[in-house]
Amino acid sequence: MNSANHHTLIWLLDSQLAPHVDAFMLHLLDCRYASNTVNNYLAGLTHFAHWVSQCNIDVKSLDETLIQQFLDDHLPRCNCEKPVFHDRKDLHAALGHLLVLLRANGVIADLSIGLTPVDEELRRFDDHMNHVRGLAPKTRKHYLAIIRRLLLRQFADQPVVISTLKPDDIRKFVACQSDLCRVTASISAPISALRGYFRYRATLGDRVHQLVGVTSFPANWQQATLPKTLSNNEIERLLAALEYVGTAARRTAAIVHCALDLGLRSSEIANLGLDDIDAYSD
Numbered sequence: 267m268n269s270a271n272h273h274t275l276i277w278l279l280d281s282q283l284a285p286h287v288d289a290f291m292l293h294l295l296d297c298r299y300a301s302n303t304v305n306n307y308l309a310g311l312t313h314f315a316h317w318v319s320q321c322n323i324d325v326k327s328l329d330e331t332l333i334q335q336f337l338d339d340h341l342p343r344c345n346c347e348k349p350v351f352h353d354r355k356d357l358h359a360a361l362g363h364l365l366v367l368l369r370a371n372g373v374i375a376d377l378s379i380g381l382t383p384v385d386e387e388l389r390r391f392d393d394h395m396n397h398v399r400g401l402a403p404k405t406r407k408h409y410l411a412i413i414r415r416l417l418l419r420q421f422a423d424q425p426v427v428i429s430t431l432k433p434d435d436i437r438k439f440v441a442c443q444s445d446l447c448r449v450t451a452s453i454s455a456p457i458s459a460l461r462g463y464f465r466y467r468a469t470l471g472d473r474v475h476q477l478v479g480v481t482s483f484p485a486n487w488q489q490a491t492l493p494k495t496l497s498n499n500e501i502e503r504l505l506a507a508l509e510y511v512g513t514a515a516r517r518t519a520a521i522v523h524c525a526l527d528l529g530l531r532s533s534e535i536a537n538l539g540l541d542d543i544d545a546y547s548d
Contacts, residue, residue: 278308281315282325286367293367297398307360309351314361316346328374333361362397384417387426394466412443412459428472433480436460440481457481501526 278287290311294304314333317340318325323332337354344352351357368374388410395401395409416439417426443456460481464474496504508522509515524530524538 275312277316277319278312281319283311283315283318283364286364286371286373287311289371290364290367293363297363303356306351306353306356307363310353310357310360311364313344313346313351313357314364316350325368326374328365328368330365333358333365336361359397359400366393366397382423383425384414384421384423387417388414391463391466394469395462399462408455409459409462412456413463415439415443416460416463428467428474431477433476436477436480 278284283290287308291304291308294307299307314336317336318328337358341352341354341357344350365374369376391413392406392410395406401409419439420431420435421427440456440460461478464478464481467474468478504522505526508519510519521535524535525532530538
C-alpha cells in the first residue's frame, strides 16, 4: 500500500470496515482499475474508516449524506496524523464504490425506492454511472432521460424485465429518437446512453449482446471540398522548370510526372516501390 503508512493501515484494520476490505479490493480489481488507483482508493478508505471510528458512526448508517459530511466538513479541516490521503476526487470515487459494495452485500439499506419499477431501475443505473463509471451529473441526467423514455415505452408501470426486450424494440426506439434529432450526428447521444445502460445490465448477468448489436453509431461522413488544382499555365511553367540532369533532379521530375500524368496522391508517390511497377516485355 503506497499511499498510506503502517500506522494508518491499522486505522482500517481496527475499524468496523475491516471485514469488508477484501471484498472492496476484489470489487476494484473486477472494475479493472490500475494498481496505483487501487492503492489510492484503499488509502482513501483508510482515512474514512478513521473518521468513522472517531465519530462513533455505525457502519450500517453509512450513506451519501455521511460521505458528503466527511468530504465537506472533515476533509478541509483534517488534522489526522500524517500521512493521510486527502485527494477529494479519489476519496469521492472510493467511497462511492464502498456504498455500492455495502448495498450489494446487504450491509446498508438500499436507496429509497421510487414510485414505480422504472424509477427504481433508474436510481440503480444512476448509482452505477456515478460510483462505478464516474460520469458527470449532466451526462447522467441526459442518459437517464433517454433510458426513462425507453423503459416507460416498453414497461410503463410494470416490472422491468430486460430479457423481454427484443432487438426490433430497440431499432424502433432509435428510429423514434432519430425523428427528434435535427441532424444525423445527434443520434449519437441516445446511442451512447443505450450502450451504457446495456453494459450496466450485462454486469448484472443479463444477456444483452443482441441489444448492443443494434445500437451501432450511424455513419457521419463529412463532405470535403475538392482539392485545388493547378491551371494549365501553371502546369506548363512547372514542367518547363524541371531539370533531368543528376539523380536528385530526375527524382524530382519523376515525382512531378507521377502526380500530373498518373494522378497519384503525395502519400502514394512517397510509398512507391519497385514492386508497384509492372514491367512488360515484347
